[in-house]
Amino acid sequence: MLNFNFYNPTEIFFGEGQIAEITKAIPSEAKVLVVYGGGSIHKNGIYEQVSAALSEFNWGEFAGIEPNPTYQTCMQAVEKIKAEEFNYILAVGGGSVIDGSKFIAAAANFEGEPWDILSKGAEVKSALPIGVVLTLPATGSESNSFSVVSNSETHDKLPFASILVQPKFAVLDPKVMETLPTRQLTNGVVDAFVHTMEQYLTYPVDAKVQDRFAEGLLMTLMEEGPKLLSDDVDYKTRANVMWSATMALNGLIGAGVPQDWATHMIGHEITAVYGLDHAQTLAIILPRMMLEQKEHKREKLLQYAERVLGLDISDEEQAIASAIEMTEQFFHRVDMKTRLSDYGVDEEAVDKITDQLERHGMTALGEQQAVTLDKSRQIIAASL
Ligand code: NZQ
Ligand code: ZN
DSSP: OOOOOOOOOOEEEESTTGGGGHHHHSOTTOEEEEEEOSSHHHHSSHHHHHHHHTTTSEEEEEOOOOSSOBHHHHHHHHHHHHHHTOOEEEEEESHHHHHHHHHHHHHHTOSSOTHHHHHTOOOOOOOOOEEEEESSOSSOGGGSSEEEEEETTTTEEEEEEOGGGSOSEEEEOGGGGGGOOHHHHHHHHHHHHHHHHHHHSSOOOOOHHHHHHHHHHHHHHHHHHHHHTSTTOOHHHHHHHHHHHHHHTSSTTTTTSOOOOHHHHHHHHHHHHHOOOHHHHHHHHHHHHHHHTTTTTHHHHHHIIIIITOOOOSSHHHHHHHHHHHHHHHHHHTTOOOOGGGGTOOTHHHHHHHHHHHHTTOSEESTTSOEEHHHHHHHHHHTO
16 A cells, blocks of 8 residues: 555535534634525525525625636636625535635635646645535535636636645535436536546555445445436435545545546546536546556456456456446446547547647656557547
8 A cells, every 4th residue: 555644624414404504514703605506506495505504694695607617707706705805615516616616715815816726736825714515426526625627718627736725514415416417417426436446447556445445436336326317216326326426536545546537637628628528528538548558457457347347357358348348338327428429529639639638748647657648649539
């Protein structure tokens, strides 16, 4: 096992009715800016629950954070914060609202041009505190320190990380999933699955706990994910998927193990250029990444085949081929497409996405830096 520091300071309130807990979780003297997206929270009762919980607080709101949050929209919230002296952010939404809120929290206290946090890795020295009411289980953003923000003018989609923007608390009420459209349920299952794979499907370092936790998450998502799309989906299924998505990217399974993230880096470029949903890009790239990297990932691929998929691995080549095929089939079982052409993206994407990767210095991706620009090009071409 590799050395690691593990620290996750986000308090989780899990279960039905837990939105009311924000009354106790936010300091009573705070001036709270509630940040949300395009308005789904007005249609499903979440806004009412949040306003009831904040009834004794001094608070205001900023709506309109879009999927794949933009720097431009976030900066409008920063202006509001400065003008009206808010000192606490409550993000109510999915990964986009949470990521946007993290950037807003850092930008509000930043001296200089906040875009530098994303484009130049400028250090975040201070940030407003953030609380979260999660409405879409997918990204794990509710209890990690990562954020991904896009620039609508330059077509950059860039990440930053700072412990200072990690949420103080996150409310996870599986009931909020009742109003999620199939597309977002699908996105959530696939994103959580691929997060787990990015931290599991590398090379072995004898990290038995991390491996078995990761395998538990993969198996849970494969078992419960498809049930989310059925008519008789129940609270138990929603709860299991919601908790899996948080656990997939809260630092625990990634501590002390090598991490990949090549699929994500290529995926971010596809979203930046073609606007596909984040998880849609992952389902396209991952199967091709597994195939291209199968020698580097051989031992873990076989472990995945045997332990997660229950395959006989005596014929190793066959087992690896089946494991990759079953992964893609799982994406289909949750109604996810797995080809660029399914979204009308044609071969011009091969050059465009490769150029984007080069521009962002993504020329040696993966746990062994084995995904060179040339390999990325091949993976994208194989994903058409
Ligand atoms: O904006 P509203 O009206 O709220 O609608 C949203 C949005 O249109 C809707 N929605 C959310 N909760 C709902 C709901 N609709 C009905 N009922 C509800 N309960 O869903 C749509 C998509 O929301 P979004 O937040 O964009 O989705 P997701 O949670 O998948 O977040 C994706 C973003 O997170 C980033 C992605 O790159 C992408 O920008 N990621 C963040 C990560 C992190 N911070 O750790 C890691 C990930 O790998 C990922 O990169
Ligand atoms: Zn992701």
